[in-house]
Amino acid sequence: MIAGLTWLVGFQLLGELVVRVTDVSVPGPVAGMMFLFVYLRLRRYDDAGSIVQAGTALLRHLQLFFVPAGVGVVAYLSVLGHDALPIGVAMVGSWLLGLVAVGWTAVGLERLLGRPRDDLPGHLPETGTT
């Protein structure tokens, strides 16, 4: 467990370092994730390895780690209440449009390239996927 956590912190540190040095506006952990992915691929990393064990354990409780930032919502409730309509509509509207844009673009391009997938159980007659 500690071995795996050490690797994860190490890759986060690498991410922070590269982000600082190259001055790109991506968070260090996100860069660290990309580096770790490359490392796991190159090493053909095994499922029983410490990084997979520690990573899987942490990800099971990913939501917990958002709580400290999330409680900040409480401190801004009055601001949110003041402009509730534009904030609410802009957030929900652009979230939905973004979701539609990403999902349909990806599925549409897959179909163009001739490799559509249907992973869900059940069957929709209208979609021509197999």
Place this chain on the structure above:
Amino acid sequence: MSDALDAAREVARSPLALLAVTLAGYQLGRWIQQRSGGHALAQPVLVAIVVTGLAITVLDVDYPEYRSGVELIAFWLGPATVALAVPLHRQADRLKGFVVPMLVAVVVGAVVSITSAVLLARALGADEALEKTLATKAATTPVAIALTDALGGIPPLAAVFAIIIGILSAITAPAVLDLLRIRDRRARGLAVGAVSHGIGASRMLREDETEGAFAGLAMGLSALAISLLVPVLALVLF
């Protein structure tokens, strides 16, 4: 007597107590999730935020004090984000034939979500600072904060928006994707990660490993796309 009360209040407001409240709120959230058979509304992060928010209001602890008290929990968000590479590695075979659709979709999604947030807010009479703050809300919290700062918005509010949109997505995204008839698990994960970062990804991880893996990847790619596109789109929008 009042000495004992003061002492009790002091303990109740200590970092240890704040940590305990946060953990207990999260456990309560998990318990409700199990009890409700995994109902979408029962996201542990939401229950924990409500419980903890109420607790610090009652205890009269202000947010910066709370935040520094629970640094021990917040710290793990970094390594956990790095760990999103793990499901992606396990699902890497599924990248085949999906790289081009994925990259195009993330860029299209970033443009749509930035532009629509600004224009919708403007149409409903928001001021410019608020528009700029809303523009970045699809990005993961630290990116949203940094970009909003550079743009001239309100950084702490950007974090709040990112969190709220994440929770909204965690609750509703799978149902909305079903309505949209998006049935490829890679595309489902991608869409959620692109518009609602890590909190959205946490829900998808619970649903299915492929969806979680692509949500994590989309979070990274869209952080990159949004960082690059916000300054460009700002020239047109503002």
